[in-house]
Amino acid sequence: xxxxxxxxGAAGLTLASNIRNNDEETEIxxxxxxxxxxxxxxxxxxVLGGCIDSFEDIIMHDSKHYLDKDIQxxxxxxxxxxxxxxxxxxxxxxxxxxxxxxxKLVLATGSEIVAPEFEVDDMDNVFSLTNINDGRIIxxxxxxxxxxxxxxxxxxxxxxxxxxxxxxYDVTFLEQSFGILxxxxxxxxxxxxxxxxxxxxxxxxxxxxxISTNGSxxxxxxxxxxxxxxxxxxxxxxxxxxxLAREAGCEIGDFGxxxxxxxxxxxxxxxxxxxxxxxxxxxxxxxxxxxxxGTTAVRQAIILSNNLAGNKLTxxxxxxxxxxxxxxxxxxxSGITEAFANMIGLPVVSACxxxxxxxxxxxxxNKLYVKMICKEDxxxxxxxxxxxxxxxxxxxxxSFIITDNMxxxxxxxxxxxxxxxxxxVVNPIVQISLEMMKKIKS
Numbered sequence: 001x002x003x004x005x006x007x008x009g010a011a012g013l014t015l016a017s018n019i020r021n022n023d024e025e026t027e028i029x030x031x032x033x034x035x036x037x038x039x040x041x042x043x044x045x046x047v048l049g050g051c052i053d054s055f056e057d058i059i060m061h062d063s064k065h066y067l068d069k070d071i072q073x074x075x076x077x078x079x080x081x082x083x084x085x086x087x088x089x090x091x092x093x094x095x096x097x098x099x100x101x102x103x104k105l106v107l108a109t110g111s112e113i114v115a116p117e118f119e120v121d122d123m124d125n126v127f128s129l130t131n132i133n134d135g136r137i138i139x140x141x142x143x144x145x146x147x148x149x150x151x152x153x154x155x156x157x158x159x160x161x162x163x164x165x166x167x168x169y170d171v172t173f174l175e176q177s178f179g180i181l182x183x184x185x186x187x188x189x190x191x192x193x194x195x196x197x198x199x200x201x202x203x204x205x206x207x208x209x210x211i212s213t214n215g216s217x218x219x220x221x222x223x224x225x226x227x228x229x230x231x232x233x234x235x236x237x238x239x240x241x242x243x244l245a246r247e248a249g250c251e252i253g254d255f256g257x258x259x260x261x262x263x264x265x266x267x268x269x270x271x272x273x274x275x276x277x278x279x280x281x282x283x284x285x286x287x288x289x290x291x292x293x294g295t296t297a298v299r300q301a302i303i304l305s306n307n308l309a310g311n312k313l314t315x316x317x318x319x320x321x322x323x324x325x326x327x328x329x330x331x332x333x334s335g336i337t338e339a340f341a342n343m344i345g346l347p348v349v350s351a352c353x354x355x356x357x358x359x360x361x362x363x364x365x366n367k368l369y370v371k372m373i374c375k376e377d378x379x380x381x382x383x384x385x386x387x388x389x390x391x392x393x394x395x396x397x398x399s400f401i402i403t404d405n406m407x408x409x410x411x412x413x414x415x416x417x418x419x420x421x422x423x424x425v426v427n428p429i430v431q432i433s434l435e436m437m438k439k440i441k442s
Contacts, residue, residue: 001026003308004089004100006079006244007108008032011275011297013061015106016071018305026308029100030066030073031091036132037063037073042294042324044135044156049163055132055139082248084268104308107245107258107266107273108301111238111292116151119210125218126211126232129157138233145169145230149220151208152176152235154183155324160233162327165199172229174206174222184322184333188352189371189384196386197327240277240290253279255290262314264304274300283317283403284336284381285344291318321399323392332395335382335402338373348373348381351435355428357389359420370432378407378440383432397429408433408440 003019005012008030016028038061046052066073074093081090082105090099113130120126125141128134142164150161150173158173158180165171173180179190180202194202208222217228240257242250250266250273253259257279264272275297282289296318303313321334341348350373357366366389373382383398385391401411412434416427424431 001103002101003028003104003106004102005030005106005108006032006089007110007275007277008034008037008073008075009108009110009275009297010294011110011301012106012108013038013066014298014301015108015274015305016066017069018302019308020069020071022305022309024070028071029102030071031077031079031089032073032075033078034131034133035076037061037075038065039132040294041131041156044129044132045159045163047135048139048160049166051163055136058132079244082244082271084248084271087270103270105248105271106304107248107250107271107277108275108297109241109244109277111276112241114237114239116208116235116237118208120234121211122213124213125230126234128236129153129160129233130236130238138231141231142169147229148172148231148233149174149218149227149229150233151206151220152237153233154236155181155322155326157233157236158326159324161200162197166327171199172201172203172227174208174220174227175202175204176206176208176235177204178339179204180326181331182337182339184337185331185384186337186339186350186371189331189369189386192369193326193329193331193386196329199327238276238292240279242277245273245277253288255279255288257290260315262316263307263312264300264315272304274304280315281317282336283319285346286317289318289320291320293320293322295321316403319399319402321395323395329386329388330391332385332391333383334395334399335380336373337382337384338371341373341381346381347376349376349436349439350374351432351439353428353432353435355431356424357387357428358422359424362420368428370428372408372432372436374408374436374440376440378409378436379405380408380411380433380436394429401429408436412437 039059043058063073077093079091088099147170150157161171179187206222210221212219220227245258249268251259258273276292279288280291306313323332338350352371355368357368369386371384418425
């Protein structure tokens, strides 16, 4: 059997490796436009900030690693067409057009950047920040620069903004929404994250209308104001990459992503899709959504590798659990935000608390800020956290809680661990649940 995979991101490469782990006989062929593979995009800000020495350090494997596992990988190659009736893929490499036959085709094409709606008169010193090559270009261009403006860039941009501010650059972040990270944090939590950190000048609700050039400077026009900068980082607005899916005859959903079933199959026989290019189901709302996260891509790849080996595993609905670091603080989110609930007309109740990561008397401690969102019957549908300390295990616990449709009153019955040096005797998840119960009763 020959499996052809289009895309060498987290989804495509994880799938290839897991297929090979399950089966030494299957022929595996990967196509990617990029020259770089097997790197962590989340680590790009850490290189820009100097926490990690070089971009080469965040590349985990080169193409030889996959060739040694008998996985064919075609770098710098564009797949230009799919004929699902003939089960062929057409690609261009080194100026030549070729065709390959597949038994199973997996579309792991990821997402693509959408050009900003405002006008940019000259792209000199105006950059995108979405992949490792963008990071290299920005790093090389920093010399002699002082003032940097980011515009509505998502997590990778916000993290990079703080890392560059830490290195002494004068950084401004123009957020076009009501607050930073609007997919993950409600306004008050986003505002708290900005308030707690120092180093970056944030302006929300910034309606950028154009970027113009004035000598060596860039002028960013927004809200009838002008700010100048030596360098501008554009928004990283992405949409699912679906050209090949359309070519293959795959159905596209309301979110502009490939529709798949629980087995990661498209409506076209022997064509599958995984990663950022697919539409998934929200566990909270039961409606279609997208989940452009590396963890989702990897989970889908592992499940699909099992299915291609003859097992029948299903991909469950998502709650979109994330954790990341902005400046000196970590933020985490799982489920839906209160703003999203209001937007879709779902009645919810919310509560916020300020507590501690560890026992209050423990000398090395960090404050923990928690917001919980529940349905009116107490079913937990979302949670957000901020702290200097590690909150990954807490948000993971909330992910399981939301997935299990648990109510606040059930949380206070659950058993949590305790030791003064790690956690309070009344776990913060119990604390916020108790606060929510008061809100629901009132």
